[in-house]
Amino acid sequence: MPHQIDRNRAHELSPRIDEALEIVCNEFAGLDTHQQYRNAFSRVLKPDPLDRVMMMGTDQRDLFIPLLRQTIVEHVPVGGHIFDIGAGDGQTFAFVADAVPQGTTVSIAEPNPGYLADYVSFLERQPHLHLGVALQGGVEHLDHGATDSATEPPAEQTVDLALGLHMLYFAADPQVSLEGILRLVATGGVFFNVITDELTGFAGVVQREFIKAGGDPRDGERQLAILDERRRLLAPQEEGGGGLAPALRAAGIDVAVSAVRQPSRHYGHTLADLLALAKLNLADVASPLNFEIAAKTLRDRSEEIGLRIETDGPRIGMWSVSAPQWVTRVRRNGG
Ligand SMILES: C[S@@+](CC[C@H](N)C(=O)[O-])C[C@H]1O[C@@H](n2cnc3c(N)ncnc32)[C@H](O)[C@@H]1O
Missing domain, CATH: 3.40.50.150 (Vaccinia Virus protein VP39)
Known part of the structure; x- marks a missing residue:
């Protein structure tokens, strides 16, 4: 069974979520909206290096x-x-x-x-x-x-x-x-x-x-x-x-x-991957506010958005959220 992140665990993860927020804001700073969308979408399209699944970033x-x-x-x-x-x-x-x-x-x-x-x-x-x-x-x-x-x-x-x-x-x-x-x-x-x-x-x-x-x-x-x-x-x-x-x-x-x-779900190797995926629905906005709201959502609404860690299958060890x-x-x- 995948490991669900409940409210308490999500709050313990706060420092890691903050770190992920800083990383993703640094990565996207200075990019235009097209480049930002491309970087976010590349998380979804990640090929599976062993060809076991179609895409590592989503099923x-x-x-x-x-x-x-x-x-x-x-x-x-x-x-x-x-x-x-x-x-x-x-x-x-x-x-x-x-x-x-x-x-x-x-x-x-x-x-x-x-x-x-x-x-x-x-x-x-x-x-x-x-x-x-x-x-x-x-x-x-x-x-x-x-x-x-x-x-x-x-x-x-x-x-x-x-x-x-x-x-x-x-x-x-x-x-x-x-x-x-x-x-x-x-x-x-x-x-x-x-x-x-x-x-x-x-x-x-x-x-x-x-x-x-x-x-x-x-x-x-x-x-x-x-x-x-x-x-x-x-x-x-x-x-x-x-x-x-x-x-x-x-x-x-x-x-x-x-x-x-x-x-279906979206999967990321890191919490920063999950934050970047929030851009998928916000392709034409450049503001880091979207990442801040995504970080708050992971921390405060982890159960609602199904934040979990995969514990078996080809995506073992990856984070995922509901999509x-x-x-x-x-x-x-x-x-
Ligand atoms: C998430 S991708 C899906 C692509 C493809 N259908 C697939 O499943 O692989 C969304 C596609 O919609 C295209 N798109 C952008 N604006 C569009 C529009 N106004 N009408 C139709 N497609 C659009 C994008 O260029 C992109 O190729």
Whole structure:
């Protein structure tokens, strides 16, 4: 059993948490927000030196990949069409590419040109796949059908499987974006989405506290409302979700939705790693206040955010905090 850090132990750890705070503030000082996000994200993407797990910094991928493989097998026909939105550099898709049927077209949308180029080059090396649309742009470009580049998104109702793998955080209006995505999905096709539960996960708890402390330069109230909106639309009904099917129906799109919770976590070799992970939800703020709030959260709310030390498995000896995710599958019915 992992070793849970209770309230008393967390307070005994105070000097180590303070030391971690100093280390992480030193590391991030003077970096712009892009560099800060990159340094934080590198903790999640830490490769396992012995190739035992996908990533040392999180088991989010390990948990959703089996469901994604199953969805591909069930819903992508030979010669079908996958559209990966907020696609990244193709690292995640590479874990399922062998399950994709012969002759499938894979389209991608990704605002970061470097990631887009890496993903395109990965697809060009897969003899069983065809490269479809490669759109340099974000999910908001699907809302209006207008893009920064000359490329258009796939046509309406042509996609057998649309993917939103930890990307919907970037949608300024999640409901509008979800409508835009589902309009592209063919009858019988599926949208497969994964996002972190920011109500109970460590990074989300820190984000909420940071906004309440006035640290977010954007409209804090609006940011809090968007967190709630994502839960309302994408969480299972028993967790305050279930809102997507009626919202889409009101927009003339008939769907069947199933959502599950997965008890994923974020892992760090040091307490400084955990503090840095708090940046994941605060990509465009530079202030050290986010790390201060993260340190306070580890110390005062260790039980709520599931602070623990792994005592077996490939991550033995690592710290971890809760980062549960929701996997939501949205099947488009006729009409
Ligand atoms: C956490 S990564 C996930 C990448 C990929 N889906 C995966 O699972 O490996 C989030 C991705 O969203 C992209 N992104 C940033 N802004 C976006 C936007 N407005 N719309 C869609 N994606 C966006 C980032 O560039 C990044 O590649």
